[in-house]
Amino acid sequence: MTAVSIAGMGRALPAAVSQQELWDGYFRGHVDSPGFGSRIFSNSGVVRRHAVVNPLVEDVSGWSTGQRMRRYALEAVPLGSLAVSAALADAGAAASEVGLFAVASCTGYASPGVDVHVAAELGMPSDLRRLVFGHMGCYAAIPALGAVADYVAAHSRPAVLLNVELTSLHVQPDLSRDQVVAHALFSDAAVATVLTPGSGLEVVDLVAVTDPGTSDHMTWDVTDLGFRMGLSPKVPDVLAVHLRPAVEELLRRNGVTSVAGWAVHPGGPRILETVEEVLRLPSDALDASRAVLAEHGNCSSATVLLVLQRLLPADGHVVLLAFGPGLTLYAMLLRGRLHQ
Structure with a gap:
């Protein structure tokens, strides 16, 4: 079978905010009544995170899902375009060469989606195949890489996978342990991976x-x-x-x-x-x-x-x-x- 390799990777990260600042300035006032919130935050292993929506600046905890999805579409496209552009440059490949563009995300949805808008913005071909992996969660990168690699092996054309996750849009703090843990850990990022036929x-x-x-x-x-x-x-x-x-x-x-x-x-x-x-x-x-x-x-x-x-x-x-x-x-x- 045709060998398929990762030829390039790129990432785009929103502005960073420290874990301590998030705790002191926002989450302490929402989740620490039972006294366990500070322990969860301090033992999370997280020093800083990235957020398209920083709760110290903008509290979206009362937003509807519709409002959050509109913000997702607004933020995910430019972030995704930056990551894909960086990955293509790292691989020495042009957007016009891409045969398949896949997007994995569990934090937002729109149609036409991120796949359509990023492909158009970067000049991918009009006959491009697109694939979206939705709501699989933290493991989605691996099955998505597998599926994209299968395409490259079958068609001998470059393909791109974009993983874009904007967890900061889903802040809804309360006193339940699982929510406190989630808000102590999760962050935003976009990472793109270019796969091509050949060695690497x-x-x-x-x-x-x-x-x-x-x-x-x-x-x-x-x-x-x-x-x-x-x-x-x-x-x-x-x-x-x-x-x-x-x-x-x-x-x-x-x-x-x-x-x-x-x-x-x-x-x-x-x-x-x-x-x-x-x-x-x-x-x-x-x-x-x-x-x-x-x-x-x-x-x-x-x-x-x-x-x-x-x-x-x-x-x-x-x-x-x-x-x-x-x-x-x-x-x-x-x-x-x-x-x-």
Whole structure:
């Protein structure tokens, strides 16, 4: 089969705000009555985050879902265009060469959507194929990369995946633990990835595991006041059951005995600790994931790609891991390096 590789990556980040400023200036007054909010924020592993809507400046907690979606469309297109432009430049590719443009997002919707507007703004061809991955959550980058890679292998044309997540639009603080955790972790980002035929950081294989018996442990519900996170403290325990068998199967069937880099979605400190313990990783194996969590927060589906960027260029095999509603685990195996 035709080898498919990641040829370039680019990102665009809204303005940053510190975790302490968010706590002192906004969330302390909304979520700390039981006294646990400050502990959750301080133990989140997040130092700063990015937000298209900074609650210190603009409180949208009372906005309807319709208002939030209109703001999503306004913010996501320019952010996405910047990320895609940077990725194409990194790959040395022109927008006119792109055969498929895919967008993954769980934080906003419009039709015509981000895919249509970004493609037009950057001059992608009129016969462009478009694909949208919606509401899959934090793991969406990996199945989306797999589908885009299949297109490139079948058609021998470059393709682009854009992950754009604007979680700051969905602030609706209350005293429930899962909402406090969500508001302590989540952030905004756009990351674009260009895939092309040929050598480079080659997409090798992926595995997926869904445990439908635990589907209530992580939810992302559409409400009248935006989207609302449901998050059980049992999530790391469920992932621990499935994590090692899934990764071992991915490596075994591809004859891999050594992994050079781990790009693990930093869903939170406990998630990273669980991965480290279950896979028996060296103490520094997840440094990139912890650094992304600290510097950027949890940017939903874009986060694992921010981690991957920190690992590049990387010789040898790299494993991407991400988790989300389902409960679902996805793992992808990459081989080689981004820049030859």
